[in-house]
Amino acid sequence: MAIPQAPVTVIRPSRGWSAINFRDLWNHRELLYFLIWSDLKLRYKQTSLGAVWAVLQPFLTMIVYSIFLGRLARVPSDGIAYPVFVYTALVPWTFFSNALTTSSLSLIRHERVITKIYFPRLIIPISAIAAGLVDFGIAFVLLVGIVLFYGIVPTTAVVLLPLFMLLAAVTALAVSLWLSALNVQYRDVRYTVPFLTQVWMFMTPIIYPSSLVPERWHVLYGLNPMAGVVEGFRWSLLGQDNPSFSILLVSTAMTLLILIGGLYYFRRMEQTFADVV
């Protein structure tokens, strides 16, 4: 008697590039859902303000930057009111930097499960990013409010906004794949993440406009994928008339490159997670 439709699994050492098993990922979609759900639940259960933090973090940062950089230091903002200028960038940036912090620790946090039970390990960084998307969404609602409050009417470019949100999510995932897998092998990574995000922030046009960067450096500048994300957000939402297409293109290409490299590295390290964690 054969088992009807029994899935056949071949267990063997994997070498080099092993394709991502999308069917396996799909079969575990409920686990992904439960991990996101418990992540959110735990996060909000342990804090008194709960989901308010999703808004407070970028909002308070926006106020501080507006006072010190916008008012006192008079940092240019391409003719847009500084608070809305900086908040537009802070929404995707806060999502990104939080994603790096949580996902770099995500595999370690699930150590007990990883060493005992099989499931596609990719689910762990994906769920960390996805849980952050909820905060991202909440902060975004406030962003729309602020944009309208300042009387800014988005141009038709606003239809591209979902694309840039996707780019933000994919960029966060791509970098997280590297950091989470690296942190299993080298525990130093978690200490470098705060420094990394700080430097990264200055390399991204958040508190200043990309127009401050000389045109001939834009290709190089765009190697930072978050530069493209922020640029895209400002362009599609605030109707900035001079988006730097070289930044957008280079950033998008860079994101894909990091993602593919990250998937490869993650898959390669995945084989040893249970032995090393």
Added chain:
Amino acid sequence: MTVPAIQATNLGKRYRIGAAQRSHHLREVLADAMKRPFQRKTEDIDNDETTLWALRDCSFEMAEGEVVGFVGRNGAGKSTLLKILARVTEPTEGEAIVRGRVGSLLEVGAGFHNDLTGRENVMLNGAILGMRSSEIRRKFDEIVAFAEVERFIDTPVKHYSSGMYMRLAFAVSAHMDPEILLIDEALAVGDAAFQAKCVAKMSDVARSGRTVAFVTHNMSSVRSLCNRVIWLNSGRIAAIGDPDEVVASYLQTSYTTWREQRWEDRDEAPGNDEVRIHAARIRPAGGTPDDRISISTPLEIEVEYWNLEDEAPLGMSIQLINEHDVVVFDARPVLEREWQGRPFPAGLFRDVCYIPAGLLNDGRHRVEVTFHHYKTNVVYSHYELLIFDIEDDIDQRYEWWGRWQGAIRPSFPWRTELVMPDDESEYAAVVGATFHRTS
């Protein structure tokens, strides 16, 4: 001919130990990279003394519906094999073809979150174990009833007693419904009553027609549940076959004596977050583990362990098991007055159990140790902690030179009298004489 449910061919798993494994810090890796810029990571691994084959050349088949027991002492590769079949870790070489959904009862409570309620943990843990949410919902009541936590199901599990926690964790795992099940019997948890329930549940599962790979130290479970037994020794298959035969040869021949064991590194020592074993030894009273042990030698079993939880309600017991797999005794520190009823601070402890001479029978014996919390909850058991032979003592044999039966061989006070001799003249010679045969 049917296709086997599991078909393993030359499975092998190599671990890096010691120095090779310590490349956890970027600084060392960078420094290494500077020193040897062109050396590849995978070179010369076979000749490296810092690697260990936990499993090697392991080939076997398991037919659908077959219950196969895996026996062997600690470190023989049983857990590694199960981990490979569960896909937790990858083999270094060889392959296994697995037909059917695999569930594993290797660990309970992995993925439990203290701040989530019992209900939420059941859902999450079920998903981690690969159950569909519809399946979990369908079995939810059954799981909760099995764990006996109905009243607290909406309470965060951090408020559970450790017994309730373990029961719920086990219940989720035990209600999976895969075609192939991997079971490690050592995870029977909780107090004695619940442990019995766990073992009964595992037996039920094993008898339900599923394909089961069963790791256990309990030879009577193996004999009663398994169709076939695979005996692993130092990572290799030593024998495959009929349970009675393989178990018998395993028990008779596999043990070499092991009178002392020591683990220097606390993080690597056997145990868990509550307690870890530092050392164990058996020796004649006042002697060393190398001295001769016979039935007339008073013995000391010494166990050193780290209690890792401060103010722990810790208790322990030492079990002695003979070569017929009979528990000779289960000793507890009932006469130890100083620590009785007191919480144990975190630290290294040493317990010594004194066994009088003239109690045990000769033959091979094994020492197990079990630690528990709150009088009933087992937190850690170590099987095969020590293995030693007790030699016979000719002086204690008197007139009998044959096989001496029994789990113990005590010397009881004894009295023999000649009540009425047949020969009157002989009676006069020995009148009043009695014989005392005590040691």
